[in-house]
Amino acid sequence: MSLANLNFFMSEAATNLRRSGMMSFITISTIGIALIMMGAFLLATMNMESFLYQMQAEALVTAYLKPEVSISDAKTLSLRLTSLDEIENIMVVTPEQAAKELFSNPDDQQLMQIGITPEENPLPTTLRMKVKAGTHLPPLLEKLKAEPLIDNFSYGEELFQQFQGLSHLLWVTSLVIVIMLGLASLFIVYNTVRLTLYMRREEIIIMKLVGATNWFVRGPFIVEGFIQGMVGSFLAIIVLFATYRFALGKLAELIPFFTASIGFEQMFKLAAKLFMMGLVLGISGSLLSLRDISRFSKSTPEGV
Amino acid sequence: MIELQGVTRIFPNGVRALNNISLTINPGDFVFLVGPSGAGKSTFLRMLFREDVPTEGKILIDGKDITTMPESRVPYLRRNLGIVLQDFQLLKRRTVAENVAFGLRVVGASASVINTRVQEALEQVGLSHKRRMFPTELSGGEQQRVCIARAIVNNPLILITDEPTGNLDPMISQEIMQLFLEINARGTTVVMATHNHNLVNKLRKRVLALVDGQIVKDEACGTYAYE
Numbered sequence: 001m002s003l004a005n006l007n008f009f010m011s012e013a014a015t016n017l018r019r020s021g022m023m024s025f026i027t028i029s030t031i032g033i034a035l036i037m038m039g040a041f042l043l044a045t046m047n048m049e050s051f052l053y054q055m056q057a058e059a060l061v062t063a064y065l066k067p068e069v070s071i072s073d074a075k076t077l078s079l080r081l082t083s084l085d086e087i088e089n090i091m092v093v094t095p096e097q098a099a100k101e102l103f104s105n106p107d108d109q110q111l112m113q114i115g116i117t118p119e120e121n122p123l124p125t126t127l128r129m130k131v132k133a134g135t136h137l138p139p140l141l142e143k144l145k146a147e148p149l150i151d152n153f154s155y156g157e158e159l160f161q162q163f164q165g166l167s168h169l170l171w172v173t174s175l176v177i178v179i180m181l182g183l184a185s186l187f188i189v190y191n192t193v194r195l196t197l198y199m200r201r202e203e204i205i206i207m208k209l210v211g212a213t214n215w216f217v218r219g220p221f222i223v224e225g226f227i228q229g230m231v232g233s234f235l236a237i238i239v240l241f242a243t244y245r246f247a248l249g250k251l252a253e254l255i256p257f258f259t260a261s262i263g264f265e266q267m268f269k270l271a272a273k274l275f276m277m278g279l280v281l282g283i284s285g286s287l288l289s290l291r292d293i294s295r296f297s298k299s300t301p302e303g304v
Numbered sequence: 305m306i307e308l309q310g311v312t313r314i315f316p317n318g319v320r321a322l323n324n325i326s327l328t329i330n331p332g333d334f335v336f337l338v339g340p341s342g343a344g345k346s347t348f349l350r351m352l353f354r355e356d357v358p359t360e361g362k363i364l365i366d367g368k369d370i371t372t373m374p375e376s377r378v379p380y381l382r383r384n385l386g387i388v389l390q391d392f393q394l395l396k397r398r399t400v401a402e403n404v405a406f407g408l409r410v411v412g413a414s415a416s417v418i419n420t421r422v423q424e425a426l427e428q429v430g431l432s433h434k435r436r437m438f439p440t441e442l443s444g445g446e447q448q449r450v451c452i453a454r455a456i457v458n459n460p461l462i463l464i465t466d467e468p469t470g471n472l473d474p475m476i477s478q479e480i481m482q483l484f485l486e487i488n489a490r491g492t493t494v495v496m497a498t499h500n501h502n503l504v505n506k507l508r509k510r511v512l513a514l515v516d517g518q519i520v521k522d523e524a525c526g527t528y529a530y531e
Binding site for chain 2: 203209210
């Protein structure tokens with residue numbers, strides 16, 4: 001494409017956007033609204049992911065060893081497990097220490113009623129493992145399961161699995177909604193471009209008569225789609241992030257310990273994704289409606 | 305050179321618009337295409353700029369068969385043709401100069417080339433002083449002259465024109481015809497469909513008469529009569 005052509009496309013696109021103001025407004029609004037909704041779902045999903053990440057970072061896995069395991073075996077196992085990448089540190093808790101912890105709390109005196117006494121201690125030796133931040137828990141749990149000295153372990157699995165399930169569900173829902181909204185806005189963009197195409201049919205016929213290629217005719221429309229996608233996504237990003245900030249402020253007022261869990265980098269990535277989606281919507285909507293430009297630009301209908 | 309070899313065009317509704325036409329038009333010729341409405345004149349012209357293709361037969365322009373030419377090559381064919389139709393077909397929101405420049409913009413000409421060539425074309429049709437006006441501010445004859453300027457701005461080999469004086473009064477028609485004669489004198493082949501008896505009879509150029517899709521007359525210095 002020559003510089004002269006690019007200049008022509010840009011000036012044509014700018015003129016056409018100005019002339020068909022209402023159509024441009026509809027297209028930009030459609031792209032903007034679709035992106036706000038897509039962005040809102042993506043934000044919710046990202047927050048959930050981030051929460052799950054934090055949960056994992058603070059995870060404490062407690063492994064209960066088999067009754068026959070001696071303290072020295074437990075310490076050997078602890079040394080071996082400390083070498084794992086996922087483990088931050090390990091504390092070996094003997095049955096006596098566990099019992100002391102229990103009986104240091106006056107409420108736990110009631111435990112005696114169910115057969116636990118300092119003399120007759122059924123508590124197993126335990127390993128309390130602090131997991132390194134960012135560790136994905138399931139592979140570590142698999143390794144622990146394979147240890148013959150470990151009887152069982154706990155890590156707040158129910159809550160963890162619930163959040164993981166919810167996060168997965170949210171991702172799938174987000175994906176479905178993003179695709180549906182994408183298709184719906186593509187359809188609207190397609191139709192508005194199609195309408196402007198009919199409004200400019202005469203111009204297209206003349207372009208073809210004087211020897212314009214199909215791509216030359218498409219050029220200004222593609223630039224228009226690009227500009228509409230860009231403006232739509234900019235507006236969406238501004239509205240979405242302003243609303244998000246406002247919502248975070250309100251939540252912080254309502255819940256004293258609430259803090260935003262998504263960092264600047266993630267927000268920037270989301271903005272970049274929305275921007276790209278806006279461009280794809282604008283350009284592909286234009287391209288789709290221009291696919292049959294040859295048939296559309298005949299100067300007279302066949303048979304006349 | 306334009307060569308038609310056994311060209312037939314049958315529309316999907318069964319109408320035979322052209323029936324086995326074979327003829328040759330030499331470079332620099334001026335050819336009038338006459339005949340009653342519905343005789344196939346417009347179909348004939350549309351075939352020449354590949355707006356339509358024959359059902360049977362071949363059309364050769366400068367030795368190249370344009371009937372089998374891929375769609376992607378058609379724009380390059382049209383850049384060597386000038387096309388002027390009856391209903392002016394000017395862009396109302398563009399100035400005279402912008403309308404004429406359109407033919408150069410599509411080929412990616414630079415701004416300086418566009419300026420020079422547009423000025424030359426407008427001078428040829430006598431409208432250089434109205435380059436900044438809009439088509440709606442011009443008379444019918446002036447609008448048709450803008451179309452001619454747009455058609456010749458690329459220095460085409462062939463000028464194809466369908467009823468260029470159809471909407472104009474006799475005086476203006478003569479002026480427009482004078483322009484076509486000047487363009488032809490510079491070596492451009494002109495093929496013109498017309499109903500204007502007076503001009504055809506006065507100029508005594510080659511006349512092809514089409515009736516019911518068939519050539520009924522092909523005279524070197526012909527008159528309008530075809531019955």
